[in-house]
Every structure is written in C-alpha cells, then in structure tokens.
Amino acid sequence: MDEVRTRWQWRQWRWSVPLVSGLLIAASLASARVPGAGLASDLLMVAAAVVAGAGIVRQAARALTARVVGIDLLVSVAAIGAVIIGEHWEAAAVTFLFAVGHALESATLTRTRSALAELVAVAPDVAVVLRDGEQVEVHAAAVAAGETVLVKNGAQVPVDGVVLSGNGALDEAAITGESMPVEKAEGDRVFAGTVSHGGFLQVRATGVGADTTLARIIHRVEEAQDAKARTAAFMDRFSAWYTPGIIASALVLGLATGDVVLALTLLVIGCPGALVISIPVAVVAGIGRGARDGILIKGGEFLETSARIDAVALDKTGTLTEGRPHLTDVVVLDPARDRDDVLGWAARAEAGSEHPLARPIIEAARAAGLDVTGLPDSTEPVPGRGIVATVDGHRVVVGNLALLRAQDVAVADVETTLDSLAAAGRTPMAVAVDGVLAGVVAVADRVRPDAEQMVRDLHAVGVRRVVMLTGDTRQVAEAVAAQVGVDEVRAGLLPEDKLAAVRDLQSRGHVVAMVGDGVNDAPALATADIGVAMGVAGTGVAIETADIALMADDLAKLPQSVRLARRTVAVMRQNIAIALATVAALLAGVLFGGVTMAVGMLVHEVSVLVVIANAMRLLRRPAATRSTGAGGDAAAYEMERTVGARA
CATH class of the missing domain: 3.40.1110.10 (Calcium-transporting ATPase, cytoplasmic domain N)
Structure with missing residues (x-):
C-alpha cells in the first residue's frame, strides 16, 4: 500500500515530468560524445520529447474534441514535425521547456491560492461540547445549533455563535484581517476559525459546518478565483483566432519557402505562453491578497471594474457614523x-x-x-x-x-x-x-473616528467624488459632512431616492461604488457598478450578494480595496505588454533569421517567469497600506498608475 501511495504521489508531483525529461536530455547529450552512440543519443532525445510531450498532445486532443484550437496544439504539431524531419533536439527542447512552463504555472497558481489554503487550514476539526453536564469532544461538523461549546485558551472556535459567559481574546485575522486580538464577553459574536489567545468562553452555537462565516468565505474565494475577468475573456477570444492564424501562416511559409524547419519554428515561436498565464495569475493573486486582508471580491470582472471607480456613494448611518x-x-x-x-x-x-x-x-x-x-x-x-x-x-x-x-x-x-x-x-x-x-x-x-481619514484616502487613490446619501435631515447631514470632508451631500432620501442618486452619478460618466448596510440601501447597491457591504462577518446574505464584502467594520478597508484593484489591473496590463512584445520580437527574429526553435522556447519561458514574478508582487502588502499617512497611499497609487499606463 505504501509503495502504491508513493508511486501515486510521484505521478502527481508537478515537477516529475520536467525532471525525467531533463535527465533524458542530459543523458542524450552525454552519450553523443561517445563514439558510435549516435543512435542511442537520438533515441534518448526522442524519449525525452515523448515524456514531456505526451501530456501536451493529450491536452491538445481534448481541446480539439471540444472544438477549441489552443496553444497546446501548436506545440504538439511543432514537436511531432521536428521528430519526423529528424530535429530531435528541437522536439525535446520545445516539449521540455513547455512542460517546465506548465509546472511553473501550476506552482504559481498554487502559491497565489495560498490565501484559500490558509483559510481551509484554519477550519477547526474538533469541538468541546457540553452534553448532559459533561464535556464531550466531537467533530466540529457534529455540533448542533443551540448547543453550548467551550473555547479554552489556545483553542480554535469551531462554530459561529454568541458568548453565553466568560471573557477572552480572539485572533480574528482569518475572518476580518484584523491583526490584533479582539476582546469577547457575554453577548458578543464569535466566528469559526478564530483562535483564543486567553480566557475561557462558553458559546451558544448559531452556525455550524457549511453555515459558518468561514465556510462561506472559502466558498466565495473559490468562486471568485475561478471567475473570469473581462480581460481574460478577451484573451480567450484572441486565442481562438490567433492559434489558427499562426498555423495557417506556418503552412503558407513552409509551402512558399520549402523550409519545413522554418515553418515549424514559426509554430513554436508563435506560442504566446506568457500571454495565456498573464491574466489568470494576476487575478488569482489579487483576490488572494484581498482575502488575506478581509476583503472578499466576487470575481475578476468586479476586480477590474473596481479599478475604474471614480465616485463612491456612502450611506451615513452605520457607515460614516457608528449607528x-x-x-x-x-x-x-x-x-x-x-x-x-x-x-x-x-x-x-x-x-x-x-x-x-x-x-x-x-x-x-x-x-x-x-x-x-x-x-x-x-x-x-x-x-x-x-x-x-x-x-x-x-x-x-x-x-x-x-x-x-x-x-x-x-x-x-x-x-x-x-x-x-x-x-x-x-x-x-x-x-x-x-x-x-x-x-x-x-x-x-x-461620527466614526476614522471616517475623515477614509475620505482622504479615497481621494488619494483616485476617487474624484465622495457622496453622502442619507435619509436624515439636511442639518444633521451637513454637520457630519463638515467633519468627514465628503464632496457632496444628498439628505432626506428614501431608498428609491438613493437609487436615483446612483443613477444620476452614472449618467454623468462616473463608475460608482455604493457602500451601505444592504437593507434599505439594497436598490442602490444593486444598481451601482460595484456594491460594497461593510462589516459583514457572520452575515451570509451580504457575503454571497455583495460585489465586494469587507469582513471587518473598518472604513480603511474601502480605499484599500480600491487600491488593490488598481494595482491588480496595472499588473495585468504590464503582463500583457511583456507577453505581446516577446511574441512580436521572436516572430520578427524567425522571419528575418537568427532565432532557432530552441532559442525561441527559452525566451518564451523567460517571459513566463517575468510575468509570474510580476504577478507575485500582488501577494505582498504594499508599504503604503501599512503606513498611516494618505501621502504614502497617493505615492503608491501614482507609481502603479504610471507603470500601468506605460505598459
């Protein structure tokens, strides 16, 4: 059994194929120096191409059955053609480098999905429940709603619930992104996956298993990371005509020149590997960074839209004020x-x-x-x-x-x-x-003590208008506006009036984000380009329906989410520019001479590494986010905006 498990793990390891193929290539190159070993060297090189290329051919065949002409088909045709004409080294080099690229892509997406992995890791397995006056240890999913759960120092909270008695401090970073422990006492809410840093709590379970806030967050992040951004959808359409175009061009070039090697080289060089990965890796990294900070973004499309926000409409009660x-x-x-x-x-x-x-x-x-x-x-x-x-x-x-x-x-x-x-x-x-x-x-x-700073930070990240929408009187609204510094006040509004206000901003050309509590603000939230629900930890409906859900009741998360979206889109543009420039330069090199098949693939893989490294920057929290001044935010935004524009 252990031997079978070991073989399975080896096959599943992403680097197994590139490693075996690379060893065969090394053996072929070494044997080529031995007199009379030419046939063995060729066979080893073909074996390397088969090991690395088998998976690529299978992927191309599956895509063809679904009537999709993809990048894998380009590589498959080029590698098989190279073997047929005796260019064994080129076939092995192309498939090996492409296999390395697949492994790098897999490793990178795994790395950028680390926020989701961390959330899954903090999901508790066991719970200590009071049953018939005795402490019983059960699986966390076996706890029934209404039961009393004991949370001791150092233990994870296994359920969502309300504190019945006791005092303690809980680390809620996995849920809200809050770095400091939060004091809990009778009547306070607690969330599954948080960790006790002291004290003893008796908690009445209100949400268990899939009904916990943590489970809903995991579900939302999974959906968001799989959702396509508009740019990614465009790239799919681009590939649908680009790949057949490259194949047709190679065929015409081969027939016109009679140079099969040149035609095959054009096929390989035309593979936009970096272009394929440029968008997904940036989207996954951006959404993963947000999840770590307690910012749940519904998908790539909403991430891109958030980057264009230039007007924010804020409810007063419970948003700018404490409620x-x-x-x-x-x-x-x-x-x-x-x-x-x-x-x-x-x-x-x-x-x-x-x-x-x-x-x-x-x-x-x-x-x-x-x-x-x-x-x-x-x-x-x-x-x-x-x-x-x-x-x-x-x-x-x-x-x-x-x-x-x-x-x-x-x-x-x-x-x-x-x-x-x-x-x-x-x-x-x-x-x-x-x-x-x-x-x-x-x-x-x-008025919330951080409301004024939040408005300043929104302006710093490029939001031109911050508008207060409230049902309160004009006098009260103006007094709050004077304290926080909003650009416009609309008072005495009913829910339908807030909806009209959002539409008015949109009619003036603004991309509008609406921030509210999701109850009387529901029509405006649905109509806005981006609906933002704030402080929704434990609120399942808000997590599922909001385009952006800010888990903590923290106004600083709002400009932080806009800043993250702008950074992500800047990285997308940079990656696309890098990928297209690489393909254009290599195609020119093939047509005008000097670029071989192996050299072209090597340059392609380098461009893939550059794109990956660029996207990985999103996983780091920028220094501006950790600083307290708005100037740092403005500097960070300006830097990303400038780089993105150049790209």
Missing part, C-alpha cells in the same frame, strides 16, 4: 441646578420610555454615577414631541419646543440653545421640572 446615538451635550439653564441635576432628571423620566433616544441618556447618567434605578410614577409619551413623566412626585417634561409650550413652560431662554444644537447636527431635548426650565440634553450619532 448608535450618544449623549453629546448637557446645557444647564437654571442657576439653581448643575449638570448632574439636569441629566439625572432627564434619565429618570426617560426610564419609562421606549424611544430610541432614551437609551443614550440613561447610559450617560449611569456612566456619571447617577442613580437611575426604578421607574417613574407615571409616563405619558407624546408622539413627535417627547415625554411627560411623574418622578418622586415631580412633573418632568423632556422634549421639543412644542411640548414645552403645550405644558406651559416658559421657553424664552431655550429657543436659541435648541437651534444652535440642531444646527450642529444634534437632536436637542429640553428638560423642565415642575414647570421650570432646567436645561437641555442633546444626543447624536457619533
């Missing part, structure tokens, strides 16, 4: 009171309210050490205005100007304060106790 209101201001208007009095009365009154703005007021009061336990004696919500409550026998009013007037509270001193806070993009609420104005509290959705 959760926070207390921003407490203004004291009654000289007999202080900040804690105003905040305390407001929080005690709001304790009986279900309004979303009640929570940030209560949380701020607790954070200030104020006692907000218990409920008001009575609560009277006034829709669209605020709330009237009785707290410890005191009548407390919290709301807008209209509510104060309806409750006969003097408002002369508060109107200016309310207007100024509203102008700053906040939601102000006056607080009155027993008919006397005490002060004003204001809440607002906090």
